[in-house]
Amino acid sequence: MAGRRFSRRGFLGLAGAAAAGAGAAGAVALVTDEDDKAAPASEVVPFHGPHQAGIITPAQDRLHMAAFDVSPGVSRDELRDLLRDWTRAAERMTKGSPVGAADDLLAPPLDTGEASGLPASRLTVTFGFGPGLFDRFGLQHQRPAALRTLEALPGDELDPDRSGGELCVQACADDPQVVFHAVRNLARIGRGVVTMRWSQLGFGRTSKTTDAQVTPRNLMGFKDGTRNLIAEDTAGLERFAWAGDEAPPWLRGGSYLVARRIRMLIEVWDRASLGEQERTIGRVKSSGAPLGGRLEHDEVDLHARGSTGPVIPVDAHIRLAAPATNHDMKILRRGYSFTDGFDPELGQLDAGLFFIAFQRDPHKQFVAIQRRLGTTDHLNEYIKHVGSALFAVPPGVRPGDSIADGLFSA
Amino acid sequence: VAESFGGLDPSIDARVNDVAKGDPWTGFHRIEQALWVKHTTNGMDKIADKLLADVKQLESKVQGLSYQPEELSNGANGLLDEVSASKITGEEDRYSHTDLSDFEANVAGSQTTYGLLAPALREKDEALATRIQQRFDAVNSALADLKTGDSYPSYDTVDKAQRRKLSQLVDALAEPMSQVASKLQG
Numbered sequence: 001m002a003g004r005r006f007s008r009r010g011f012l013g014l015a016g017a018a019a020a021g022a023g024a025a026g027a028v029a030l031v032t033d034e035d036d037k038a039a040p041a042s043e044v045v046p047f048h049g050p051h052q053a054g055i056i057t058p059a060q061d062r063l064h065m066a067a068f069d070v071s072p073g074v075s076r077d078e079l080r081d082l083l084r085d086w087t088r089a090a091e092r093m094t095k096g097s098p099v100g101a102a103d104d105l106l107a108p109p110l111d112t113g114e115a116s117g118l119p120a121s122r123l124t125v126t127f128g129f130g131p132g133l134f135d136r137f138g139l140q141h142q143r144p145a146a147l148r149t150l151e152a153l154p155g156d157e158l159d160p161d162r163s164g165g166e167l168c169v170q171a172c173a174d175d176p177q178v179v180f181h182a183v184r185n186l187a188r189i190g191r192g193v194v195t196m197r198w199s200q201l202g203f204g205r206t207s208k209t210t211d212a213q214v215t216p217r218n219l220m221g222f223k224d225g226t227r228n229l230i231a232e233d234t235a236g237l238e239r240f241a242w243a244g245d246e247a248p249p250w251l252r253g254g255s256y257l258v259a260r261r262i263r264m265l266i267e268v269w270d271r272a273s274l275g276e277q278e279r280t281i282g283r284v285k286s287s288g289a290p291l292g293g294r295l296e297h298d299e300v301d302l303h304a305r306g307s308t309g310p311v312i313p314v315d316a317h318i319r320l321a322a323p324a325t326n327h328d329m330k331i332l333r334r335g336y337s338f339t340d341g342f343d344p345e346l347g348q349l350d351a352g353l354f355f356i357a358f359q360r361d362p363h364k365q366f367v368a369i370q371r372r373l374g375t376t377d378h379l380n381e382y383i384k385h386v387g388s389a390l391f392a393v394p395p396g397v398r399p400g401d402s403i404a405d406g407l408f409s410a
Numbered sequence: 411v412a413e414s415f416g417g418l419d420p421s422i423d424a425r426v427n428d429v430a431k432g433d434p435w436t437g438f439h440r441i442e443q444a445l446w447v448k449h450t451t452n453g454m455d456k457i458a459d460k461l462l463a464d465v466k467q468l469e470s471k472v473q474g475l476s477y478q479p480e481e482l483s484n485g486a487n488g489l490l491d492e493v494s495a496s497k498i499t500g501e502e503d504r505y506s507h508t509d510l511s512d513f514e515a516n517v518a519g520s521q522t523t524y525g526l527l528a529p530a531l532r533e534k535d536e537a538l539a540t541r542i543q544q545r546f547d548a549v550n551s552a553l554a555d556l557k558t559g560d561s562y563p564s565y566d567t568v569d570k571a572q573r574r575k576l577s578q579l580v581d582a583l584a585e586p587m588s589q590v591a592s593k594l595q596g
Binding site: 191 | 480541544545548578581582583585586588589591592595596
């Protein structure tokens with residue numbers, strides 16, 4: 001199979017040929033590089049680069065993220081083989097190609113097929129490594145100091161079935177079937193070597209990660225991520241997002257991913273008055289302007305006072321999350337709205353924000369901010385943190401290399 | 411494979427919801443329900459006689475059959491798929507909760523069937539044969555861990571984490587098993 005290339009469009013024809021006669025299938029299986037470029041260039045996000053795609057890539061509309069544990073008895077070589085196979089599969093899928101052929105009637109097709117005919121849809125696949133991985137495989141000395149399981153934070157109500165993990169895959173694209181296909185096929189390739197620990201679908205982005213994107217609204221109906229760290233802010237990214245010399249060499253140019261499944265108490269929020277909602281967030285719901293301001297991007301004035309106290313209340317979310325309140329710390333947020341349908345126990349919608357943030361040091365950044373938010377944020381009346389995970393995200397991959405090669409060669 | 415014996419499969423092995431309205435419900439699960447739910451053997455003598463006759467008929471039919479390698483590998487796979495699809499959920503033995511014994515029998519059947527193909531597979535793809543053997547070992551050892559003496563605990567005492575582990579081990583085994591037919595052909 002190595003060396004053959006298939007486009008999803010070519011693959012459709014191929015599947016038909018295979019159905020018509022297995023003998024003929026091999027002959028039509030070869031397609032050229034040109035077919036691979038069938039997806040418009042604007043829909044392909046390059047997989048290779050100094051940083052992994054899916055961090056400062058303009059946030060796509062859909063998410064499927066999954067965490068995995070490595071099975072007992074798996075050797076270091078088997079783990080490396082999996083990371084190589086995952087890298088090759090991600091290279092293909094992000095170009096809009098299937099992971100492999102469907103030309104053998106006696107074997108299951110190498111690609112599951114549901115993304116055939118769909119464009120690449122700006123698919124990115126981002127890999128991460130959890131704290132538990134390093135205690136095995138003789139990797140203890142490679143474990144970054146900052147990669148230690150997040151401590152219990154105020155207000156946490158974590159479900160172990162939705163937390164942790166030794167490996168993660170974050171798939172983002174503009175098409176829900178494309179992200180599902182990516183995670184499904186990687187899970188399948190890993191079967192027997194890794195087991196899935198949790199998985200989360202996200203249906204709408206809640207952050208902008210470039211200046212050109214409009215600020216989306218989260219499920220509370222408010223604009224989210226107005227002051228996010230964005231791709232154009234290269235100095236900010238160096239300072240707050242990319243791991244530097246403090247990290248072991250294999251991780252430099254990478255980052256740390258914090259994922260938090262934040263359940264919104266939708267029914268409670270929906271019966272809060274508009275004034276209460278705006279005081280909770282600290283912004284005007286319609287315009288997104290900070291309280292006391294007129295436009296979304298107006299300066300957030302934490303010192304402004306009205307007749308009854310601060311214009312932006314002391315427990316408002318944007319005050320407590322503001323860099324000025326957090327020793328100028330910033331994080332790159334890249335979360336998604338989610339719903340897993342209905343909670344049969346409570347008879348309520350199971351929905352909220354699947355918070356994802358990238359940062360250079362999760363303890364100095366996310367934990368420090370969340371410690372403050374978890375204690376005093378007015379928003380806590382309306383949310384619960386029910387899942388939590390931390391992963392070190394290696395730098396990008398060069399063509400021919402595999403993800404985190406540096407972790408194993410050192 | 412079971413389907414190739416026509417009416418014998420449903421008359422031996424049907425669950426109550428598999429039986430069309432108006433048709434008689436016979437076989438193991440009918441007796442299972444009588445023993446574990448109704449706590450009586452009343453009316454079961456005819457069912458037991460029919461079950462014995464059906465099983466004897468099955469046995470004699472099996473003796474005269476021969477199978478192609480592809481059918482054997484599909485059979486080995488099918489037994490594992492059955493575990494994934496209906497045994498791991500506890501729906502197979504819903505009255506007696508003896509699912510782990512069924513589970514073990516399916517794995518043993520799969521391993522026996524695969525064993526007929528293993529020498530040929532080892533010649534074609536040693537790594538695949540080794541992987542399948544390792545994963546049979548992993549499933550069998552997880553089952554053995556649950557056993558006390560020579561019996562399994564009631565399946566309703568097997569918790570979510572244990573069920574998930576068994577399910578994932580069977581999936582890990584069935585994935586390489588699904589490659590066998592093609593490898594033997596190639």
